[in-house]
Amino acid sequence: MKILAIETSCDETSVAVVADGIIKSNVVWSQIKLHAPWGGVVPSIAKRAHQERIDGIIKQALEEAGVKRADFVAVTVGPGLAIALEVGILKAKELCKKWKTPLIPVNHLEGHLLASAPDNEWVPALGLVVSGGHTELYLVEKIGRYKTLAKTADDALGEALDKAGKMLGLGYPGGPVIEKQALLGDVDSFELPMPLKGREGEGRFSYSGLKTALLRLIEREKLGGDLSEETVQNLAASYQEACFEHLIRVVRVNALPYLDGNIKYLLVGGGVIFNKRLREKLNELGEELGIKICLPGKGLCGDNAGMIGLAGYQKALRNEVVKEKDFDTIERLPRWSLEE
Ligand code: KG4
Ligand code: ZN
Numbered sequence: 532m533k534i535l536a537i538e539t540s541c542d543e544t545s546v547a548v549v550a551d552g553i554i555k556s557n558v559v560w561s562q563i564k565l566h567a568p569w570g571g572v573v574p575s576i577a578k579r580a581h582q583e584r585i586d587g588i589i590k591q592a593l594e595e596a597g598v599k600r601a602d603f604v605a606v607t608v609g610p611g612l613a614i615a616l617e618v619g620i621l622k623a624k625e626l627c628k629k630w631k632t633p634l635i636p637v638n639h640l641e642g643h644l645l646a647s648a649p650d651n652e653w654v655p656a657l658g659l660v661v662s663g664g665h666t667e668l669y670l671v672e673k674i675g676r677y678k679t680l681a682k683t684a685d686d687a688l689g690e691a692l693d694k695a696g697k698m699l700g701l702g703y704p705g706g707p708v709i710e711k712q713a714l715l716g717d718v719d720s721f722e723l724p725m726p727l728k729g730r731e732g733e734g735r736f737s738y739s740g741l742k743t744a745l746l747r748l749i750e751r752e753k754l755g756g757d758l759s760e761e762t763v764q765n766l767a768a769s770y771q772e773a774c775f776e777h778l779i780r781v782v783r784v785n786a787l788p789y790l791d792g793n794i795k796y797l798l799v800g801g802g803v804i805f806n807k808r809l810r811e812k813l814n815e816l817g818e819e820l821g822i823k824i825c826l827p828g829k830g831l832c833g834d835n836a837g838m839i840g841l842a843g844y845q846k847a848l849r850n851e852v853v854k855e856k857d858f859d860t861i862e863r864l865p866r867w868s869l870e871e
Pocket of ligand 1: 662
């Protein structure tokens with residue numbers, strides 16, 4: 532069963548070919564350079580860039596997989612930027628009509644989760660998505676059935692890092708540059724408040740307080756003139772550590788009630804899981820809780836169509852596909868929750 536998968540929900544234009552659940556090609560074209568001057572993703576720029584590149588990327592993905600067509604086309608229909616999602620959906624419908632194949636609408640978050648699924652039997656399990664738009668802990672009852680155990684009350688983890696990158700004058704996206712600076716700094720040099728301390732069981736993450744606290748520290752340090760390199764490194768280290776520590780605390784408390792022996796895995800997905808310190812902290816948590824932390828392989832952390840193809844494959848096995856006569860029912864769903 533060959534699936535061509537398309538992902539255009541944000542600032543990566545990506546197309547993959549997945550055959551019988553195995554990724555054969557996964558072409559990702561990142562638009563980061565186009566958005567960086569604006570300090571964040573500009574939807575209209577994303578839309579135009581997707582439109583300009585998509586045909587070439589489809590061609591490349593087919594060539595790299597050594598196939599001319601597919602049996603299904605899977606596409607991200609949400610969540611994401613409405614006008615960016617639209618580009619992928621229109622292209623998917625066009626290809627389905629040309630190839631006379633059904634379409635598989637995929638939730639971007641399900642893609643992030645399934646990107647790290649182990650080969651063996653793994654459900655029920657826990658799942659965690661940490662990206663620029665989402666910070667969510669799930670109970671995966673089975674593939675296709677998810678229950679939210681915790682989500683962010685304000686910013687997503689990646690967003691909190693991106694905003695801090697901007698405040699520290701490090702550019703966009705903040706996650707990777709903060710990681711680099713943090714490696715050179717001392718995590719104990721600045722004290723930051725731990726969000727929702729003692730209330731981790733409420734099923735919420737929160738990053739806005741940390742962001743404000745960082746801003747205050749920056750303002751205070753700037754009274755003595757421009758921030759020194761060392762101060763930036765120390766602020767980055769202290770802030771990153773506080774962000775990750777809060778994540779770990781909320782995951783620990785909200786996961787515990789479900790660890791009755793049946794659950795052996797925590798699947799983690801999303802761009803922030805590129806971060807080595809976060810991987811380390813999650814692995815430590817896994818040891819403490821007696822569960823295995825599953826991390827995505829190379830090329831599957833950030834946004835990519837390979838993961839959409841993997842989720843699409845699972846939906847095809849359940850026959851959750853849409854025939855051409857019903858294509859009008861497929862719409863972009865910018866705020867699609869994984870529970871629906
Ligand atoms: O999953 P993703 O590519 O796109 C979304 O669906 O949002 O995640 C992007 C996020 C950005 O916030 C970016 O700063 C963050 O992932 N990120 C990182 C690292 N690389 C990317 N955060 C921390 N450390 C990194 N090395
Ligand atoms: Zn994503």
